[in-house]
Amino acid sequence: MKSDTIARAGDRRTEEEGAPVQALLDNYAAVLLAAVVGSILVITALIGARVLAPFSESKQKKISYECGMVPVGRVRTQLHIRYYLFAILFLIFDVEAVFLFPWAVSFTRAGHAAFYEMVLFIVILGGGLAYAWKKGVLQWK
Numbered sequence: 022m023k024s025d026t027i028a029r030a031g032d033r034r035t036e037e038e039g040a041p042v043q044a045l046l047d048n049y050a051a052v053l054l055a056a057v058v059g060s061i062l063v064i065t066a067l068i069g070a071r072v073l074a075p076f077s078e079s080k081q082k083k084i085s086y087e088c089g090m091v092p093v094g095r096v097r098t099q100l101h102i103r104y105y106l107f108a109i110l111f112l113i114f115d116v117e118a119v120f121l122f123p124w125a126v127s128f129t130r131a132g133h134a135a136f137y138e139m140v141l142f143i144v145i146l147g148g149g150l151a152y153a154w155k156k157g158v159l160q161w162k
Contacts, residue, residue: 106158110150117146 124131124139153159 103158103161106153110153110158113146113149117143 120142121139124135128136
């Protein structure tokens with residue numbers, strides 16, 4: 022009789038330990054269901070568009086569209102590297118702003134180490150800006 026009580030207590034412990042795992046799986050069941058339903062809807066829309074949409078293989082359909090005007094010249098054009106450099110510099114300093122605002126909000130609680138780390142971060146970015154300036158990347162010619 023004592024062994025039955027111990028075995029039942031052990032079973033209860035196993036069921037109790039399995040409860041959080043089951044709750045976790047129940048939470049992910051809804052996500053899995055939504056992913057499956059979403060995938061079915063997307064696949065159905067793609068197949069429906071392919072089956073129902075009119076397609077024609079003519080020369081006029083294959084040219085690029087430029088507001089109703091006949092296209093002149095090459096379809097693809099090369100962009101100058103300075104556009105990419107400006108975009109990359111913008112992203113670098115945009116990321117700096119993203120890191121700087123939360124740091125400034127929690128500045129009083131962050132402590133001295135966080136202050137010196139942010140100073141180092143700004144010095145590194147300032148060095149990159151100085152290097153870009155020295156190389157003439159910021160001049161629009």
